[in-house]
Amino acid sequence: MVIDRGGETRCESESGSVANSKLQPKGVETCGMRDKFHQPCLRFVLHLCVLTVPASFAGGQDPDEIIPGTVELKNGMVFSGLCSDGQSLYSLNQPDSRIDLKKIDQGYRRIFVAARQAGLVIPDNSAVPSQTYKIRQKVTRQAPLNYTVGLHENKPFGPDGRSEVVLNIGGGNELTIDIGIVTLDSRFAKIQGLTHRWSYGISTTSIPDDALYPGGGQPGIVNQIEGFEDGDTRLNLVQMLLAGGRFTAAQRLLNDTRTEFPELEQRCERLSAVWSDAVAERLLVELARLQDTGRVETARAYASKWPDQGLEAVVRVRARQFVNEIEDRRRRVSSILNSLDLILGQIEDSETHRQAARLCARMKQVVSVNTLPRFEAFELLSQDSDVPPESRIALAVTGWILGGENAIDEFSSAIGLFDARFLVQDFLRSEQGESEERFAILEQLRGLEGYSAENVSQLIRNLPAENLFRIQGPPNVPLQFEISALHAGTRCVAQVPQEYSPNRRYPLLIAFPRGGATAEVTLRWWSRMAAAAGYILVVPDLLGPGTLTYDASALQHQQLLDLIPVLKRGLSVDDDRVFVAGHGLGAEIAMDIGASHPDLFAGVVSIAGLGRKHLLWTVDNSPELGWYVVAGTRQAHYSTRLLPFLRKMFMAKRSVGRIDYCNAMLSQFPERGFESYASELTDIFKWMDLQNRGQMPEHIDVTTLRSTDVSWWWLQMSSIDDRFATMDGINEVDDVPETRGRIEVDAGPNNYIRIDKLPGKAVVRLSPEIPGMDLEKEIRIRRGSRSQRVTYEPSVRDMLEDFRERRDRKHLCFMKVVVER
Secondary structure (H helix, E strand, O other), X not given: OEEEEOOEEEEEOOOOOEOOOOOOOOOOOOOOOOOOOOHHHHHHHHHHOOOXXXXXXXXOOOOOOOEEEEEEEOOOOEEEEEEEEEOOOOOOOXXXXXXXXXXXXXXXXXXXXXXXXXXXXXXXXXXXXOOOEXXXXXXXXXXXXXXXXXXXXXXXXXXXXXXXXXXXXXXXXXXXXXXXXXXXXXXXXXXXXXXXXXEEEEEHHHOOHHHHOOEOOEOOOHHHEOOOOOHHHHHHHHHXXXXXXXXXXXXXXXXXHHHHOHHHHHHHHHHXXXXXXXXXXXXXXXXXXXXXXXXXXHHHXXXXXXXXHHOOHXXXXXXXXXXXXXXXXXXXXXXXXXXXXXXXXXXXXXXXXHHHXXXXXXXXXXXXXXXXXXXXXXXXXXXXXXOOHHHHHHHHHHHHHHOHHHOXXXXXXXXXXXXXXXXXXXXXXXXXXXXXXXXXXXXXXXXOOOOOHHHHHHHXXXXXXXXXXXXXXXXXXXXXXXXXXXXXXXXXXXXXXXXXXXXXXXXXXXXXXXXXXXXXXXXXXXXXXHXXXXXXXXXXXXXXXXXXXOOOOHHHHHHHHHHHHHHXXXXXXXXXXXXXXXXXXXXXXXXXXXXXXHHHOOEEEEEOOOOOXXXXXXXXXXXXXXXXXXXXXXXXXXXXXXXXXXXXXXXOEEEOOEEEOOEXXXXXXXXXXXXXXXXXXXXXXXXXXXXOOOOOOOEEEEEEOOXXXXXXXXXXXXXXXXXXXXXXXXXXXXXXXXXXEEEEEEEEOOOXXXXXXXXXXXXXXXXXXXXXXXXXXXXXXXXXOEEEEEOXXXXXXXXXXXXXXXXXXXXXXXXXXXXXX
């Protein structure tokens, strides 16, 4: 039989495998390693493994052509598969002239993005698995499946590759469908209904190693493949499992093949070397990831256990370099502590010595691996005897307060900034009604050396999170805790990663439960991957347990808008990497919140969510906001609710003089319904790692639907007219706004801010981050026929009050200007 895989034809053997004389994948070189890889290392890889994606290159593709290849998206993701261009989310034969799409078909799923959000396709036959294996399954009958697929029980596959799906079809009735794996390759398994006409695919990585090949004489799915008794077929299967990242199953099969087919020993040795190299490379990637996400001691502990003789020389060298880098950081911390004592002893003046001792005592408490970058200026000059000792102390103190790149050597300024730091913290902790206390703090700040708006802004950016939530426990495990409604207005359950430090910024994932699920269940579902990726995870109990509806009201929006500053105050959050996500109803919440407040988030993750009709007006409020949408085509209301939303999301947004496309991606699963889609987690976190809120836009063109839609980067609505807040109340999924507000504002060249449309009163939050602004010159703000001329005078009061309310370190307000009506 002949199988065509993306233009490459191969002869299929009687066993169902594709004949291939080469055992090594293209581009893989074997080495002479003979020893088995250390088992603890493999277990570590399997526990933390996040698959890497190959880099892409420049290439081209003709319209309407379907070719195997690799394409890099503008959001940073790289996908391989059958690539094509089209104008429809249904099929390429039903074009929609208003959308242009890039589609990457991977067999079990299809990736869609706007064509302008994708690079050129690099033709590559290896982008499609070259070996596909058959498993014979007995079909008992083929009844039609005339149902959408809702939340259902999907039992694990047995060693015969069979399972069953139990659907709730309403009225208390259930429908049991027998299913079986009929083909398997390195990317996906094709599932066929054995009692009903139903066919779909699942990722090979979603099938446990123990189900694929348990070894030890126990049958598994791989044992059912036609031709399994043949030694050559088994070695091809080892390659397939390696390419699919199923290292444990591959090792078991390789060891059993070595025992049962001694004549293949030499070829088994070569594959063993390939296996060891692949696992070692993956381990190095994961160790680097641990280090990059702040889990330095965990990475060091694993790296130090590596067996020297079990690895190739180049890998051993890289491992040793990795450990040495960590040890070097620890030595630097010790060196800074010793230098502070030595320099302090060199100060002769008693008053200067007293002040310096006060500063050094605090520095010794805060020097750590996480704060090392702040002490780089001090490290550089700590041994320079030409620099006065008090100036060197000043470099350490101001580097810690302002950041290493902003360190200064004036001792009087160091003392002033040290005291200013405590005053700023007092200001930020004050209650809403304590305005007189805050005014008194501002007066004290103005009298300190080193006081300036720029220095206060850097001080704010380097402040640690407050320990509002009393996070306690051993540092070598993720810590879970509860956030009470008294603190946040909304009860939450949360988790911080291993070795969590208030002196390091972490990405934040806010995940909403599906309808009927509890916050605790949702936390457990996300927790392992969030911990592995180094994310803070928070699950708000917004709707309460068992709730099946979300009303999308201004009240519910305000609950979340109030929650986010509290989370940023009490947790060490990277403001540019905050994400909202959810399943089903939770995805509906994430989509609504993200579209209505895109200035707060780096991305939205929707898993089996359908959206609401009013999202057609808000989905493109920010083309820069990342969207990762996961959906199955057999999900209820997929065509009537989700597809119109997706179509709008992929359409070009046209404004005067510009065309924008949403930073959006659809991962579509043909013939699948409402599921957890746990196999997507690896790609979801890989995608989130690549997303960033980015800089402020020069052009703001958005739609407002509620009185809570007030914050838009550098523009703040102080009020929205009631006629533009018609969705403040309780809403149904198909409700649309009676009227909607429009904001159209441009920060143009020559320090000119043009306001074309506003739905109420507004304030411009001036800052150096606004594109195209030269704050040394006069700023003109024009609204209709009225024009304002503004001289930039940064206000510490405006900055502190704004930060106290929003807790956004990355987008500080230096001066508020009320827009004249």
